[in-house]
Amino acid sequence: MTAHAVRTGVWFIGARGSVATTATAGCAAVAAGLHPPTGMVTETPPFTDTGLPPLTSLVFGGHDTLDCPLPKRAEVLAAGGVLPYGLPTAVEAELTTADAEIRPGGPLPGDTRTDEELIGAFAADIEDFTRRHGLARTVVVNVASTEPAPGDDDSRMPASSLYAAAALRAGCPYVNFTPSTGLRSPHLKDAVESCGLPHAGRDGKTGQTLLRSVLAPMFVHRALPVRAWSGTNLLGGGDGAALADPAAAAAKNAGKERVLADTLGTAPEGEVHIDDVPAMGDWKTAWDHIAFDGFLGSRMILQTIWQGCDSALAAPLVLDLARLLARSHEAGLTGPRPELGFYFKDPDGGPAALFDQYAALVDFAERLREAR
Numbered sequence: 154m155t156a157h158a159v160r161t162g163v164w165f166i167g168a169r170g171s172v173a174t175t176a177t178a179g180c181a182a183v184a185a186g187l188h189p190p191t192g193m194v195t196e197t198p199p200f201t202d203t204g205l206p207p208l209t210s211l212v213f214g215g216h217d218t219l220d221c222p223l224p225k226r227a228e229v230l231a232a233g234g235v236l237p238y239g240l241p242t243a244v245e246a247e248l249t250t251a252d253a254e255i256r257p258g259g260p261l262p263g264d265t266r267t268d269e270e271l272i273g274a275f276a277a278d279i280e281d282f283t284r285r286h287g288l289a290r291t292v293v294v295n296v297a298s299t300e301p302a303p304g305d306d307d308s309r310m311p312a313s314s315l316y317a318a319a320a321l322r323a324g325c326p327y328v329n330f331t332p333s334t335g336l337r338s339p340h341l342k343d344a345v346e347s348c349g350l351p352h353a354g355r356d357g358k359t360g361q362t363l364l365r366s367v368l369a370p371m372f373v374h375r376a377l378p379v380r381a382w383s384g385t386n387l388l389g390g391g392d393g394a395a396l397a398d399p400a401a402a403a404a405k406n407a408g409k410e411r412v413l414a415d416t417l418g419t420a421p422e423g424e425v426h427i428d429d430v431p432a433m434g435d436w437k438t439a440w441d442h443i444a445f446d447g448f449l450g451s452r453m454i455l456q457t458i459w460q461g462c463d464s465a466l467a468a469p470l471v472l473d474l475a476r477l478l479a480r481s482h483e484a485g486l487t488g489p490r491p492e493l494g495f496y497f498k499d500p501d502g503g504p505a506a507l508f509d510q511y512a513a514l515v516d517f518a519e520r521l522r523e524a525r
């Protein structure tokens with residue numbers, strides 16, 4: 154098979170959500186030359202000739218518990234200003250093709266299947282997709298709604314871990330773009346250790362935490378002690394609704410706070426709050442208020458306001474990660490990939506500051522290039 158003919162699957166858990174729909178429509182738009190690859194780090198010079206699968210070679214499918222067709226989902230996102238006007242029509246064929254590859258997710262209330270049965274059913278869907286399309290490999294990417302962190306004595310696995318187990322069973326590299334448990338379930342410890350597959354997580358770093366991972370090292374390097382770091386987020390959309398559940402928000406905020414603790418060496422005073430404001434749709438406003446000390450104890454404050462479109466921030470990173478994991482798998486790399494910490498709030502090791510993470514990512518690109 155020529156390199157040109159090799160195709161790669163991208164299997165989204167949460168395939169009808171805002172992030173997955175934006176990534177699917179965005180990939181089609183960029184591949185067709187309708188838009189530049191803004192925000193895609195893998196399209197910048199350090200990644201040239203690293204053997205990443207071209208955007209034109211990606212084939213999309215996934216699981217979701219909703220049945221709203223992708224073209225309709227894309228229309229809703231365009232009406233909210235997330236996708237450009239006219240884009241859903243321009244890429245309707247690609248959205249319809251991807252929509253036909255979305256299988257019912259689970260477990261829905263009343264589902265009597267055991268964890269083992271659910272894992273087997275999900276894995277069979279992914280294997281069937283890979284086989285039918287003659288794909289070299291399929292990368293499974295979790296972009297489903299954030300779930301509450303499971304309790305210590307839960308005998309059942311959370312849905313994110315059932316899907317993660319299914320990915321391993323189907324022999325697929327796995328990315329957890331959400332704060333949900335995924336592969337980090339104690340039930341999956343042995344399966345993860347023996348899987349021989351590359352994987353990366355967890356929780357995409359797209360807005361407030363991205364800014365924190367740049368600003369926190371500044372205070373450290375300028376020897377300015379941070380006394381308190383508080384944050385508030387207003388957002389709507391499906392993510393806003395899911396994070397209105399305090400247990401789901403706690404899972405998210407742990408990652409945001411971890412970035413500060415890892416960089417500053419200690420967790421400063423202050424909390425992060427997330428408010429669901431449905432009228433804002435997929436748009437987010439994040440405020441940070443940072444109290445720090447200056448020379449001779451002078452007290453100072455830095456405040457930041459971040460206003461962004463969540464899915465437009467996340468989608469290029471999701472495409473980057475799918476390509477990087479596919480290439481890692483092809484190059485025979487296995488286990489957690491700390492080189493991809495650049496993308497995550499709660500990464501699998503590696504440095505905590507964004508510029509150090511970027512340097513590690515560029516080194517990784519060089520390694521992938523040499524492995525060709």
Ligand SMILES: NC(=O)c1ccc[n+]([C@@H]2O[C@H](COP(=O)([O-])OP(=O)(O)OC[C@H]3O[C@@H](n4cnc5c(N)ncnc54)[C@H](O)[C@@H]3O)[C@@H](O)[C@H]2O)c1
Pocket residue numbers: 166167168169170171172173216217218219258259260295296297298299300312330331332356357358359360390391392395463464466467
């Ligand atoms: N957008 C960002 O900037 C960003 C950053 C980091 C992490 N994330 C995470 O990405 C995820 C997706 O965000 P979104 O804005 O697309 O949310 P969304 O609510 O629009 O989409 C989530 C999708 O997951 C589906 N889903 C829920 N339970 C499922 C299950 N058991 N099986 C299969 N599908 C299921 C829902 O039906 C929905 O279609 C969230 O967990 C969010 O926290 C997003």
